[in-house]
Amino acid sequence: MTINAHISxxxxxxxxxxxxxxxxxxxxxxxxRIEDPDFEGGDIFLSRLxxxxxxxxxxxxxxxxxxxxxxxxxxxxxxxxxxxVLPQLTSLKALFVGELTFDECEIxxxxxxxxxxxxxxxxxxxxxxxxxxxxxxxxPIRHESLRRxxxxxxxxxxxxxxxxxxxxxxxxxxxxxxxxxANYGGNTIVEDLAVILAGTRLPALTSLGLRDAEIADQVAAxxxxxxxxxxxxxxxxxxxxxxxxxxxxxxxxxxLTHLRALDLHHHFMTRPVIERLIAELRDAGVDLDLSDAExxxxxxxxxxxxxE
Numbered sequence: 001m002t003i004n005a006h007i008s009x010x011x012x013x014x015x016x017x018x019x020x021x022x023x024x025x026x027x028x029x030x031x032x033r034i035e036d037p038d039f040e041g042g043d044i045f046l047s048r049l050x051x052x053x054x055x056x057x058x059x060x061x062x063x064x065x066x067x068x069x070x071x072x073x074x075x076x077x078x079x080x081x082x083x084x085v086l087p088q089l090t091s092l093k094a095l096f097v098g099e100l101t102f103d104e105c106e107i108x109x110x111x112x113x114x115x116x117x118x119x120x121x122x123x124x125x126x127x128x129x130x131x132x133x134x135x136x137x138x139x140p141i142r143h144e145s146l147r148r149x150x151x152x153x154x155x156x157x158x159x160x161x162x163x164x165x166x167x168x169x170x171x172x173x174x175x176x177x178x179x180x181x182a183n184y185g186g187n188t189i190v191e192d193l194a195v196i197l198a199g200t201r202l203p204a205l206t207s208l209g210l211r212d213a214e215i216a217d218q219v220a221a222x223x224x225x226x227x228x229x230x231x232x233x234x235x236x237x238x239x240x241x242x243x244x245x246x247x248x249x250x251x252x253x254x255x256l257t258h259l260r261a262l263d264l265h266h267h268f269m270t271r272p273v274i275e276r277l278i279a280e281l282r283d284a285g286v287d288l289d290l291s292d293a294e295x296x297x298x299x300x301x302x303x304x305x306x307x308e
Contacts, residue, residue: 002101002102002306003100003101003102003107003131003306004101004102004103005101006033006067006099006101007065007096007099009031010031010063010065010094010096010099010129011031011062011063011093011094011127013029013030013031013062013063013094014030014031015030015031015032015033015065016030016031016032016033017032017033017035018032018033018034018048018051018052019048019051024057026060027055027057027058027060027061028060028061028062028091030063031062031063031064031065031094031096032052032061032063032064032065033065033067033099034048034049034052034064034065034066034067035048035066035067035068035069036048036067036068036069036070037068038070044070045068045069045070045078046078046081049078049081049082049085050085053085053088053089054088058088058089059088059089059090059091060091061089061091061092062091062092062093062094063092063093063094063095063127064089064092064094064095064096065095065096065099066082066095066096066097066098066099067099067100067104068100068104068105072098072100072104072105072109072110072111072132073105073106073109073110073111074111075111076111076112076113076135077097077098077112079097079113079115079117079118082118083117083118083121086121086122092122092124092125093124093125093126093127094125094126094127094128095122095125095127095128095129096128096129096130096131097112097115097118097128097129097130097131098110098112098130098131098132098152099129099131100131100132105132106154106308107131107132107152107153107154107306107308108132108134108153108154108155108180108184108185108307108308109132109134110131110132110133110134111132111134111135112130112132112133112134112135112136112137113135113136113137114137114138114139115130115136115137115138116137116138116139116141119141119143119146120141123143123144123145124145125143125145125146126145126146126147126148127146127147127148128146128148128149128150129148129149129150129151129152130150130151130152131152131153132152132153133151133153133155133156133157133160133185134185136157136160137159137160138159138160138163138164138167139163140163140166140167140168141167141168142167142168142169142170143167143168143169144170144171145171146169146171146172147171147172147173147174147204148172148173148174148176149164149169149172149174149175149176150174150175150176150177150209151164151176151177151178152176152178152306153177153178153179153180153184153185153186153212154178154180154181154184154185154186154212154304154306154307154308155179155180155181155182155183155184155185155186155187155307156177156178156179156180156185156186156188157185157186157187157188158187158188158189158192161177161179161188161192161193161196162192162195164177164196165192165193165194165195165196165201166195166201167201168201169201169202170203170204171204172202172204172205173204173205173206173207174205174206174207174208174209174234175196175202175205175207175208175209176207176208176209176211176236177209177210177211178211178212178213178239178306179210179211179212179213179214179215179219179240180212180213180214180304180306180307181214181303181304181307182214183307184307184308186213186214188215189215189218190215190218190219190221190222193210193219193222196208196228197222197223197226197227197228197229198226198227198228199226199227199228199231202228205228205231205232206231206232206233206234207232207233207234207235207236208228208232208234208235208236209234209235209236209237209238209263210223210236210237210240211236211237211238211239211240212238212239212240212304212305212306213237213239213240213241213242213304214240214241214304215240215241216237216240216241216242216243216246217241217242217243217245217246217249218246219237219240219246220237220242220246220247220249220250221245221246221249221250221253223235223237223250223253224249224250224252224253224254225253225254229254229256230254230258232259233258233259233260233261234259234260234261234262234263235256235259235261235262235263236261236262236263237262237263237264238263238264238265238266238267238289238305239265239266239304239305239306240266240267240304240305241268241302241303241304242264242267242268242269243267243268243269243296243299243302244269244270244272244273244296247264247267247269247273247277248273251276251277251280256280256281256286257280257281257284257285257286259281259286260286260287261286261287261288261289262281262286262287262288262289263289264277264288264289264290265289265290265291265292266291266292266294266305267290267292267293267294268293268294268295268296268299268302269290269293269296270296274290274293277290278290
């Protein structure tokens with residue numbers, strides 16, 4: 001699977017490109033997307049961002065998407081400039097950095113930098129999504145407002161996973177990490193997830209996604225006894241290399257029938273284990289996604305859904 005289309009909604013709002021064809025009736029009712037159509041860079045991205053924050057209605061913008069900023073395969077987004085103009089975006093609650101398709105820049109190539117100053121400059125931010133993790137850095141912080149935090153990656157570094165775990169996020173309800181594969185920098189091991197699985201710094205967490213994981217079996221085994229699972233409503237292990245080994249370990253651990261939804265789509269399980277999941281969970285009322293069965297015969301041919 002590749003990311004071949006731009007999102008059409010973000011933070012529950014329809015996406016609108018800036019500049020639009022006509023002035024918006026309600027600037028806060030859409031998620032504004034800014035991009036540079038020239039992949040090799042130029043001044044268009046900064047010009048459009050400058051124009052947006054200069055609009056008389058800039059203070060009503062609630063959601064912002066940063067698409068191609070130019071040469072994303074080798075240069076990070078201009079976060080210093082964004083931080084400088086944030087005072088004009090007084091209502092901003094949702095931010096997506098790096099919403100690029102594969103033909104603009106492969107997910108494993110998207111460059112970033114240290115996002116800690118950006119999060120610190122947005123104390124009222126409630127939703128933050130970032131795609132790509134090349135040279136991404138994060139220092140553990142306390143953020144009082146974040147409710148949804150997502151890292152989309154073909155390979156998520158252990159330093160980022162540990163930093164997320166060490167953040168204090170008292171209001172975070174949804175955490176989603178695309179762990180990816182070692183071939184693209186995904187060097188996370190289960191021990192790096194320990195603080196997240198304990199849940200001590202995530203008292204409000206009800207939805208956990210550990211997706212696109214080469215180590216899906218090990219993650220599932222750890223979740224079997226993880227304290228955080230008992231208060232989850234949604235658990236998402238989709239897009240990864242989950243096999244009978246991980247699924248059986250998960251089923252043999254703590255009860256999962258309290259979950260509202262368990263997403264395992266894109267997996268490598270055999271029919272007997274699938275039937276056991278159905279009998280023990282779907283029949284108990286859990287919304288169970290077992291689609292995209294990829295076959296389980298040859299372990300060497302298993303793959304994560306999103307890598308390069």
